[in-house]
Amino acid sequence: MGRVTGRRSVTRVTPTGRTSTIDSLAAEEPMELRVGGRSLAVTMRTPGADVELAHGFLLSEGVITKVDDVVTARYCDGVDDEGRNTYNVLDVALADGVPVPGPGVERNFYTTSSCGVCGKASLDAVRTRTAFPPAGDPVRVDVATLLALPDRLREAQRIFDATGGLHAAGLFTADGELLVAREDVGRHNAVDKVLGWALLNGLVPAAGSVLMLSGRASFELVQKAAMAGVPVVAAISAPSTLAVELAEDSGITLVGFVRGDHMTVYAGAERVSGGE
Template structure:
């Protein structure tokens, strides 16, 4: 799917169809291309002879208030996006350290048991999920996608459209590992913590430490490893 900002191409990503507007908005938020410009509308804008082409092109409209984006060269992978293309020093230039309270570690250890509603995973066993949850551990919003980064962007996009960003009162749970890009996106959305089923990369730990983001991994059953913000 091609993602545009005011009609200008930002990126192309391999995604699971569904929640496309949330995906486009979330990508623009986490990649920093909105620059705080308000989202006025989101719409399909594809053209072509194939009926499906119409739904593979989405533009986020700000009425020209967002700067003209620089498009990515090449598609974003469905596995982990373009991990590592944005250095931590560059993130420091556009993102402030988080001023949030860490979550209770004992509560985080049981998050996996609270996650329900992964319909696509139950059917295919081959998609990832991202979940926003509150400080009591209650899951509030779940999205699925073949790509972990897309699932996160769908959650972030929904929260942005609902006026709930920055998400300093929420945590983000992700299936799979916590990559650099997962930490980057959690930081950009203002989440207080990032919890992954598998382990984090070293760059994700470094990013979380700079961001002031609580980072936990191997959250399975009653076990959890906390890497930052404990």
Template sequence: MTESNSNPELRRKSKSIIRFENGAFTEKADFLAVEEPLEIRIVYGSPGNQRNRSLSITMRTPGHDRELAAGFLLGEGIVTSADQITQFELTGPKDECTGLTNQLCVHVAEGVSFDFGSLQRNFYTTSSCGICGKASLDAVRAQLTHSVGFPSMKVSASLIASLPSTMRERQSTFDETGGLHAAGLFATDGKLVACYEDVGRHNALDKLVGFQCLAGRLRESESLALVSGRASFELVQKVISAGIPILVAVGAPSSLAAELADEFGVTLVGFASKNRFNIYSHSSRLIMDV
């Protein structure tokens, strides 16, 4: 079954607006994409000496917060599999307007170790910004210890070109708001396995990777990820952590994204549409239709 956000009321909010069109003002109702903060906290240590610390605050579209947190922890190298996550716990007060609890504690298994000093870069996370530069690339190189694998994987050019329209059909909240990014996971036959929408493009991919992680499917099968925006350095980092060998973006890649993809064995595709796309690294996985 294809995964998607389950409750549209968490992702959209109605607002009365004034529209100017064809020389006249008209009052009407419009839907806005919901944006709410989520604090991700981590609980770690031995049973008699547990610590609870704030890891990150991200602006996200509510829904699938567990997948979001799992994907974030995986992408940052704090966990490497679902087995290292023992519990998700909603904490903190509920928002008076939405009824949501915007704080999620992730309990990790005893023995999971990390250095908070080296995790300071995590706090860049918002719905629109990222990190860049040589220091960031060096930090990711130290964290990622393996390429994505699947060097013999082959996918047709026509399949790549078909992905944006296939995912677009599942972007129900985008249809109503025009304000959400999406990330989709595809099998090599073009079947959409999972699709997540979020106001933050990083969050949408974190939810997708978290879905893979919690389902125990990391680095186990040939697959493709599609993102609705540009391909940034951070998005390539996330697919490497998940072991996804092909990343397709509707928009442009950055120079650091292409460099990281080339180094870790990811086929990076940009400007994907039904008529064309560009291949920036490891082109051997893509073939002409027979």
């Protein structure tokens, strides 16, 4: 498995002068995802939880809907100049009857650590594709529970403590219990790892859950939540206009600026109790 951090010599500049020291950085390496031996996607990610990442990505893209749709997921063919496996190529074999994405579709799946999945078609594409529409989920979450989630997620960010350079996502119960947290240089990768974990552990559709994001709530992150049946998405920062539209259309409660003692509910306020 590739390293999640790396160490580099740096020069630190402060009001008292310059010093040479060693700093820890978050690792960023490409991972090629293959399906049936054919390249489907390349993403820049922090190594670790790659099988979860692959499952979450395929779930959020509508390729799979259950853990049995994947027969195997194994590393292959990724070697460095010295012939060592870099663990940067993962090949997934789908079960019989699961449609394999056709030739040419891979260009629609190119991702980077900053942009998420590029070239999304439209709100309608997400609304019609999800197998687990969250609109009917009756879950309610208390304001106090939501306000406590950023600190609980932050406490689980082990790599962030060393590097200060990672996004995080966490899946919580409606009572605020942390089910899983994952970190990555790409915010969309962190979410895919969380949703992949949920799929592998029989928790998709993720009814009654809250997806907490360490940064902003963009369209592609709300889209991933919708594809996994997550009814509540909360973020420390702001959502985009398209993220709010998607949340409204798909029946997701979307909460932003969850900081300190306040928050802003952008969609689905009926699921948020308390705070009157």
